[in-house]
Amino acid sequence: MRARAGHERQNLMGELAYASFVPQPLPPDPPITLTDEGVELLIAARCHLAVLEGLAARIPNMELFISMYVRKEALLSSQIEGTQATLDDVLDPLLDVNANRDVADVVNYIRATEFALRRRAELPVCNRLIREIHAVLMEGVRGQEKYPGEFRRTQNWIGGAGSTLKNARYIPPNVEDMNAAMSALEAYMNAEEALDPLIRTALIHYQFETIHPFLDGNGRVGRLLITLFLMEKHLLSAPALYISCFLKQNRIEYYDRMSEVRRTGNYEQWIMFFLRAVAESAADAIDIIDQLYALRGKNIVKLKENTNKKQLTTLIKLFSYIEAHPIIEVKKTAEALGVSYNAAARAVGVLMEKGILEQREQVGKTRIYSYEGYLDILRKDM
Structure with a gap:
């Protein structure tokens, strides 16, 4: 079953030899088959998203809540990557003089999100949009020397500080395979497909993180891709879902589940984790919007x-x-x-x-x- 997700390719020879992963194009073969539990998770996730959409459609000043959601998602997604910043740091009215490198990372993620939301009116979710988002994300911050807005031209790897190709936890596709895999992913994102859009979103996020097309910023771009694809498929009309909260709280499982796909070809266990993330994140968003709206009503009364x-x-x-x-x-x-x-x-x-x-x-x-x-x-x- 491992070949269902991909295979390893040997690169170079002798002391320099290493094996990189070559992902199979989506959709998986054999096709995705959900258990009864998986179907229940899919139904729950769709129901919670529908309620969230209903709230977004009828609440006045929803754009104010969305503005805060974008900031919270940017902060949480950056924290997954180790960024040390708080919500208060990001909202600091003296940000232009107080911003440190960590806060600058989050501010750039906010700018990248706002850019993506504007740009998607002109472009579908495609490699050009992904590269443009990355350019905004990396502009003027650490990592800016790592080809912002361009797919990598060298081999990268994932591991702890000081790790090398010899002891990396995971080695993504080599440059040639990466370019081929991103072209295949772009085709899949824009193809007609019978699979539920939520399942497709799970597969796309997994595939993007597996390909790892940039030298830096892959996790943040990959999580933003979740929101963009859900909006593309009309499951969300605004970025009111901050899934990074769930992913941060379950960070080890998040990474382990994706590694399990590469190791065994078991996409289904990753999809179930992702559906749980969407269901719980949407339920949490509904609760927070209700609380913010109630607070607003109470304070309007006080003002009068x-x-x-x-x-x-x-x-x-x-x-x-x-x-x-x-x-x-x-x-x-x-x-x-x-x-x-x-x-x-x-x-x-x-x-x-x-x-x-x-x-x-x-x-x-x-x-x-x-x-x-x-x-x-x-x-x-x-």
Whole structure:
């Protein structure tokens, strides 16, 4: 059965000899066969995605929630790769002066996601789009010397720090096989197929990670590919699913399940893990949207209490702003709202009195405020 997933190819000779993996093109042969448990997981994942889509369609200001979801997914996906950054780091209003290399990685992932969402209106999910996303992801950060926006031209491998081709845990396809495999994957992503789109998404993510076409950034691009393909197949209309939370919590199993496909040809066990990830991630997203929406309703009521009409206009503008920027300082906020510094400061003071904003530590002469109720919900499982 191992040949179902691929085989090893011997490269070079003598002391330099090594074996790389050559993946079989998708779909698998023999075809995917789910157990009763697998079918139940598929149904659960589809049901939860449908509920999530329903919420996204009917909740006002959903784009604000999506904006936060993109940031959380970017952070979690980067943390899987070892990036040391927090949600508060990414939302820091002084990010332009405080950003370190880890935070820059996450900010680039956010930019890559936003770029991909715009670009997909012009391109299908294809190798050109994948390379363009990678170029944005790697721009100006560590790894930028590793051919951003281009498939690798040399052999790579996966292993611990200091590992070599001799002791790597996994050696992806050599450059020639990698290019052939990416062409086959592109064809599969754009082919008509009877398999359920969720199963196809699982297969595509596995295949991309197995091919490992870049020298750096493969995991992050591969996880973004999950969202893009689900949107391409109309299972999601917006990136409201942050699957990286589940994958981070189950990181060892995540890697082990993909390794098991290469080792034994058992795609089904990977697909079941992936379906569980989608089902639980969608259920979690539904819960968080419900909590954020309930918090919003409660705080809108607070804003209207004992507030005159003229003041309410500014307060509502500030409140909408902190839903997109839950950590703020007054100067940038005033500029964003198009009001004077004093007007913004007064509005911040009112939101503090109403228990919506809290003052944080002072950075130099700059006072920082946060929408803690909102952040507490977003920080779940981080």
